[in-house]
Amino acid sequence: MRITVIGSGYVGTTTALVLASIGHEVIGYDVDSLKVEKLNKGILPFVEPGLELLLQELLEKQQITFTADRTVAITKSNILMIAVGTPSTSSGKADLTYLQQVMDVIAEQINEPKIVVTKSTVPLGTNRWMKQQLLEKVKTKNHSIEVISNPEFLREGKALHDSQFPSRTVIGGEDQEAIEKVRQLYTPLNTKFFVCNYETAELIKYASNGFLATKISFINEVARLADLIGADIEKVAIGMGMDPRISPHHLQAGLGYGGSCFPKDVDELLYFAHQNGIQLNLLEQAKQVNHSQIEWFLQKIESKLSLKGKRVLVLGLTFKEDTDDQRESPSIRLVEQLLNKGVDEVRVLDPTISSSAQIQWKNALPEHDKEKVNVITDKDNAPNGVHAILLTTPWPIFSNYPWNEWLSRTEEALIFDGRNYLNPDEMRSLGWHYEGIAKGN
Numbered sequence: 001m002r003i004t005v006i007g008s009g010y011v012g013t014t015t016a017l018v019l020a021s022i023g024h025e026v027i028g029y030d031v032d033s034l035k036v037e038k039l040n041k042g043i044l045p046f047v048e049p050g051l052e053l054l055l056q057e058l059l060e061k062q063q064i065t066f067t068a069d070r071t072v073a074i075t076k077s078n079i080l081m082i083a084v085g086t087p088s089t090s091s092g093k094a095d096l097t098y099l100q101q102v103m104d105v106i107a108e109q110i111n112e113p114k115i116v117v118t119k120s121t122v123p124l125g126t127n128r129w130m131k132q133q134l135l136e137k138v139k140t141k142n143h144s145i146e147v148i149s150n151p152e153f154l155r156e157g158k159a160l161h162d163s164q165f166p167s168r169t170v171i172g173g174e175d176q177e178a179i180e181k182v183r184q185l186y187t188p189l190n191t192k193f194f195v196c197n198y199e200t201a202e203l204i205k206y207a208s209n210g211f212l213a214t215k216i217s218f219i220n221e222v223a224r225l226a227d228l229i230g231a232d233i234e235k236v237a238i239g240m241g242m243d244p245r246i247s248p249h250h251l252q253a254g255l256g257y258g259g260s261c262f263p264k265d266v267d268e269l270l271y272f273a274h275q276n277g278i279q280l281n282l283l284e285q286a287k288q289v290n291h292s293q294i295e296w297f298l299q300k301i302e303s304k305l306s307l308k309g310k311r312v313l314v315l316g317l318t319f320k321e322d323t324d325d326q327r328e329s330p331s332i333r334l335v336e337q338l339l340n341k342g343v344d345e346v347r348v349l350d351p352t353i354s355s356s357a358q359i360q361w362k363n364a365l366p367e368h369d370k371e372k373v374n375v376i377t378d379k380d381n382a383p384n385g386v387h388a389i390l391l392t393t394p395w396p397i398f399s400n401y402p403w404n405e406w407l408s409r410t411e412e413a414l415i416f417d418g419r420n421y422l423n424p425d426e427m428r429s430l431g432w433h434y435e436g437i438a439k440g441n
């Protein structure tokens with residue numbers, strides 16, 4: 001089949017490549033022409049393991065092409081899959097500006113019957129509204145249009161695997177022919193299909209992310225208790241996860257959830273519920289616990305070291321390993337709080353960051369704080385004179401750092417591991433004062 005995937009970000013590019021790899025002819029469309037140019041040259045504009053190689057193979061086979069031309073994008077395929085961003089606004093409501101732009105382009109360029117597949121995470125009720133809007137917009141053109149909700153569940157860092165082996169493929173819609181067409185699209189993947197109406201599909205996506213966010217907040221709250229009594233939270237999680245009703249996934253205590261999905265999807269769900277007079281107490285608390293986790297971590301640090309006037313090295317700025325995505329990263333909130341506590345310098349070291357231009361969030365800091373945040377690329381000199389090292393992203397490279405040698409370079413041998421990533425016994429035997437998240441006595 002011929003498919004256009006609209007939006008060539010983390011989701012759009014991964015989806016486009018996987019659909020091309022199973023034999024479809026795919027066009028990736030994005031308004032960002034620089035991104036399109038890179039993709040057509042076989043350069044992935046973001047970090048995601050395995051994707052660049054697949055991109056190069058598929059370009060070679062001419063199974064995929066990328067364009068910034070809206071006419072090509074819309075007229076050449078009868079399946080249009082939307083994967084544009086739906087970021088949060090300050091009220092928590094999802095911003096549908098990009099989605100609306102796409103609907104306008106579809107209406108403007110429509111040349112034949114189309115199936116519009118919504119992969120973007122969109123608020124409850126959006127797909128039905130989209131169908132009405134699109135039908136209204138194209139009514140003079142005499143072309144039929146169907147909308148299918150097909151939410152995406154991939155994880156950044158594991159996007160290729162998750163798209164090739166989806167846990168399920170949810171198809172929400174009301175037209176049997178369109179549902180069948182979308183089902184056929186994915187058949188080579190051997191996935192489990194779950195067909196339902198628009199609203200059910202939309203809520204499956206939001207409820208899944210809300211549940212996973214709650215699970216993370218739950219284990220983080222239990223970690224505070226574990227810390228108090230000297231239990232090892234990792235072992236607690238293993239013991240809990242052995243129960244198949246619980247499962248071990250998303251039970252890693254740390255600095256809280258972040259990224260481009262959980263925070264914004266929790267916010268949208270809370271906003272939607274509030275607008276409709278429903279109180280989602282559990283989700284509100286999950287959000288609150290997540291927010292206070294950084295404060296809890298800072299209290300642990302401050303019980304060993306007064307932060308005012310100190311130099312701190314932060315290892316990791318992305319919200320997780322194997323991605324360059326810094327959206328809603330707990331590390332950034334931690335850096336902001338360190339500055340609020342009056343630290344003199346925060347050095348940040350992340351394998352995906354080589355210049356200050358890559359930490360645009362720094363621009364929002366007060367003027368006197370901006371100069372205190374320094375991107376470090378030279379790992380050998382990174383620890384010189386720092387009073388504490390905070391590990392905030394579990395990048396594998398961090399475990400290979402010369403910790404023995406670093407010991408003599410720091411002002412104080414303090415390491416706080418916000419992800420329970422390093423081996424406490426090894427670090428302590430080297431002479432570090434090591435503290436993880438509730439790692440027991």
Ligand SMILES: NC(=O)c1ccc[n+]([C@@H]2O[C@H](COP(=O)([O-])OP(=O)(O)OC[C@H]3O[C@@H](n4cnc5c(N)ncnc54)[C@H](O)[C@@H]3O)[C@@H](O)[C@H]2O)c1
Binds near residue numbers: 098099120153154156
């Ligand atoms: N990132 C994830 O892990 C993930 C997982 C599941 C679902 N989602 C959802 O998928 C959607 C996309 O997320 P993402 O992380 O890939 O976003 P992204 O920001 O990485 O990519 C979005 C892309 O859309 C492009 N775009 C914006 N307006 C456009 C337009 N009018 N026409 C064409 N392209 C346009 C942007 O230039 C950008 O390249 C969001 O709704 C998100 O909630 C994301």
